[in-house]
Amino acid sequence: MLKSLTHAMLQAAREAGADEAEALALRASATGIDVRGGRLEHAERAEGIEIGLRVLIGGRQANVSGADHSPETIHTMARRAVAMARSAPVDDSLGLAERDQLARDRDSTALELFDPGPEPDPKMLEERALAAEAAALSVAGISTVESASASYSERESWLALSNGFEGGHRRSQHGISCTAISGAGLRMERDHAGEGRIWASDMPTPEEVGLLAGERAAARSGAVKPPTGAFPILYDERISSGLIGHLLAAVNGSAIVRGSSWLRDAMDMQVLPKGITLHENPHLPRMSASRMFDAEGLATAPRDIVADGILRGWFLDLSTGRKLGLDSTASAVRGLGSPPSPGVSNIVMTEGTQSRGDLIAQMGRGLVVTSLLGASINPTTGDYSRGASGFWVEGGKISHPVNECTIAGNLRDMLMRLTPANDARDWRNIRVPSLLIEGMTVAGA
Structure with a gap:
């Protein structure tokens, strides 16, 4: 029918x-x-x-x-x-x-x-x-x-x-x-x-x-506000994909065409630490974002978005590709009442060699973020500020739960200072482990 x-x-x-x-x-x-x-x-x-x-x-x-x-x-x-x-x-x-x-x-x-x-x-x-x-x-x-x-x-x-x-x-x-x-x-x-x-x-x-x-x-019972200052922050794997999602949004062809991306001039430049790759694979079995063809009928294929830390590709449909003088990357998605636009399939990020616990031990004193709310993110400059809650770390160990704080930084700087753990979970369309980022600002008590 x-x-x-x-x-x-x-x-x-x-x-x-x-x-x-x-x-x-x-x-x-x-x-x-x-x-x-x-x-x-x-x-x-x-x-x-x-x-x-x-x-x-x-x-x-x-x-x-x-x-x-x-x-x-x-x-x-x-x-x-x-x-x-x-x-x-x-x-x-x-x-x-x-x-x-x-x-x-x-x-x-x-x-x-x-x-x-x-x-x-x-x-x-x-x-x-x-x-x-x-x-x-x-x-x-x-x-x-x-x-x-x-x-x-x-x-x-x-x-x-x-x-x-x-x-x-x-x-x-x-x-x-x-x-x-x-x-x-x-x-x-x-x-x-x-x-x-x-x-x-x-x-x-x-x-x-x-x-x-x-x-x-x-x-989370008994959570209090953390201190204010510059501290290392560990994004728990529950929410770390959102951080990488900001990078993926910045390399979307629609943002590049508009000139409203903080990565608009970053092709073939370092955007993540060496050794880290973001691999797109639309052909992973049993994943909801998998597909053999995109919304414009083009064949999908695995590819690296970032290879060894270097940005290698945008997400393009036919229209954004033509505007940039490039071929479509078979990234088109669409709804019933909207035209095709670039989208993301399954993303797998390179994992590190250390566990989440190892990274917490390295932090000394800092914040493990398990929940984010609200957002003030400038898509052109990458300036980043979000409400957060999670757990405070003292002496390399989780001390107590915290809430009602704000974390801030610049996405380009943050992503260049990240260290991935080895705890990425299967069954996530954007498969990212916990991420430790040095030197972010925490505004709490």
Whole structure:
């Protein structure tokens, strides 16, 4: 059905006067169960089919989307899209790929993106959520569980382009999460654990997730503000991928084209310490960001974004590549109602040789950050400031939990001073270990 819908949209776009067109059809279903206090708190089920159409006319484009996929609606959408495109500004970089650029291997079976096992019913999901909640409550010091949930979703998509490309993916996702609270009144502290996998057999047990949430929240009991000064900071592997995410955002072709990136002039320059590589691999099995082709029908392939600390590539779709005089890196992603834009697939960072504990011992006195909130980040200069909480380190050992502090620095300087641990976890789309960074500013008490 999805395939026939995309063909109908392309035909309607041609009849309405489009030069080129992209059609996307999506079928999705999701079930989520939340429990609290040993009882069902909320249950939700959503499913449906949605469609999206992008038309191009003489360097102009427009996008439309909808949940009604009747023939009348499809023709109305096509006519409106063409009318909108004719009123849009001209952008000479717009246009579909040439036929010889299109991916030939479109079979994603080897990526194992869909679990063929039975779909968990609501009762099973409720049992998982209740098990996670009970495990969290079993931890000494936990006063309550704010929420525990279990979910399952399926998503199937089909993309067809007027240049002859078509292909699709079918994906599944199992999830469990839990948020626990320790203490009471003004001394309450909250922490969380959550896991998601494509295959049920790869999931941790609900009890493991709940225990981890409880242990994390209990460890935060009695948190105080840290001192103010310049200290080493260790980004725990829970949040270290966000730090590397700032680098990935800075090498996104959209930011480079706008000139709004703090790495806009850094190609072939040192951006990480020697020996560290950021490797993109869109073909990792059982990972939600894996794909054989991008949203413009180009074949994806593994590559190094940073090699031995040297920046080697941007993330480009066809449009940003043409604006920069470069080829697309097959990085295009898109939604139903938006045009393609550069995105990121699976990223694996080089690990170090030392454990997280070894790096904490080296710190002497400093801060282990396990949670970040808010952000003041200048995308042009890389100036960085974020609220943080975690644990204070004295004498190379964790001393006590801390909260209500701000950490600051400049991303370019910070990333050049990092030391990775060896604790990166599988099943993360951006796989980054704990990172020790010397000489950041901490504003606390």
